[in-house]
Amino acid sequence: MRESSSPLAGLRRRVARIAASGGPPGARADGWLASGHAGFDAALGGGLAVGRVHEMFADSLDAASAAAFAALLALRGGGTAPLLWLRTADAARQGGHLYAPGIAELGGDPDRLLLVETGDAKALLAAANDALRCPGSTAVVVESRGRLPALDLTAGRRLALGARDAGTVLLLLRLGAEPVPSVAETRWRIAAAPSRELEANAPGAPAFDLELLRWRAGPAGARWRLEWNRDDQAFRDAALSGAVLPLAPRRALESRGAEAA
């Protein structure tokens, strides 16, 4: 068939245009927020993709764990790029103030933290849109509690486009909320996990239970239990204390990870 036949040429042009504009959702991103845990990063093809929206769900009692996981992913490994943390003014009353000495204790640099407080959920999303469009941040974390009806599909799409255009990462912390359909690249459920016991029965380094609920670019359902190692600035496998991890989805992912690595 000749190349110049009009429908085919039209389609080719369209494909070229889409490819030039950054590709369809799920195209390769140009960077990752890596965790430092080889298995986790390999399974996700490098970590949480930059230029995308990632949703993290947590029970309200596990809120601090989910928030710390987001902060650690963004602040890990030095650098000077700021981490933007957006929350509403009543979040401090409900969940507590972000505590900079605690971030320093986790090995993060509190000087990189920029807190943005807004009046209500609508202003929060507007500020998130503005913050996303400012390149130069390591990540934008939007902390919300409850259902957040202002974040409908249109608002989510706008956030995703903003993140893609500016090459920033948006971590949506949905505390005390249930997952609903959205345009997020990955969707996680995060909970606190029992820590490795230190001497005299003292609680050890922070541990997290992670469940990948959805991933646009691959299979979901994998679970990890990771522990944060401050001295190495990386996550590592937590001690398996009693809880058994389902192995099937992990194995399926590992073969994928090996091929990506």
Place this chain on the structure above:
Amino acid sequence: MALADARAQVLGLRVVPHDPALDRDWLDRLAQGCARYTPLVALDPPDGLILDIAGAAHLFGGEAALAADVEARLERTGMTVRSALGPTADAARALARYPAPPAPDEAAAIRRLPVAALELDAEATRALARAGLRTIGDLASRPMASLAARFGAEAAEALRRLLGDAPSPLAPRLTPPPVAAERRFAEPVASTPHAMGVLAELAGEAIETLAGRGKGGRDFRATFFRSDGLARTIAIETGAPTRDAALVMRLFAERIDALRDPIDPGFGFDMMRLAVPRIEALGASQLRLEGGATRAPAMDELADRLATRLGRGRVRRYRPADTHIPEQAQLELPAIDAPPPQAWPAPAPGEPPLRPFWLFDPPQPIEVIAEVPDGPPHRFRWRRATHAIRRYEGPERIAAEWWRRRDNRGLTRDYYRVEDDRGRRYWLFRHGLYDEKPDPRWYIHGLFA
């Protein structure tokens, strides 16, 4: 006159309650508009403005022409204006407020003012009139000492100020900025994009002046003067001194973009001014050897942009404070004027985090069951749920800052790091030792990662 009398005399009289704050606001807006004549504009509440036009009158074709221009422009806003020129602020104010018979010059006019122009209390004014002293000239011809003896030092001082023998300083609404650039237009400019173009030129001029002095601007104010006498000021701030015209213009664009009420050109702007009220030393920046400028501090620029868009108090940074009371160990400051970063206390290697990620301030009360009164908590109840404690570490004893208290006391806190059976980690404390207080309360102070 009572309101009922007034209503009886004028049919359909409209009555509005007096709002002094709104009046003051309007006066301030008029003063802002008058900044086109001179940067030294002072408010004379409730209904006066004093302009220091020294060195500015020739720009408007002389004092009389300037006064006529002021009157015409203010009358366009619906005000009734009475103006007067005087050698001192007090003299001009008295001449405008108190009708005096025409006089050949200012000095003579002041002498012909009624004694009420001294604005003494009613009793003193009446006493002056009873003594046969009707004008300022009458008073000025008497010896000052006898005047002070009879009517008080205040009267003598007021007279000397009016005659120009004592200084009558002016407290301008805004102090003149160290660097400013302005442009007047022959024809009013009605399009905002054009005005922004002019603003960019003004920014270039101001920055050239700044560069000549080795300074950078922290605060930029653009004032758009409308031809009908009102003005609108748009201000931006930066966290560090800057001489980057592109950055300044970007911030102005952000600010104007985020305005709830857009700039209304009305019948057009006939003057624009860019003032830099706050300048700080800024050395020449060095380019990198391999070409290109050194990396701009991304953090500062991002903070400036967000603060410009969302409001200066909304974007904050953390700074350490030197205290061991946990809730006072951090300061949350507006990012724009946060002091330079200081080192945070470094954690000891190999230790788990000893401070929580989230902190409750104030701490939230909980109910705790401990095996022995002085011992670690066994289980606790918080937000209507019971948590069984599996691991704990503590107590970490933090004493009150008794040296700052008048009674040199304060309760000691015993902090425990605990983990419940689901792996959640909390920071609890008992407020008070058992020998300090009979039944100390327990609180939750933070959540660990």
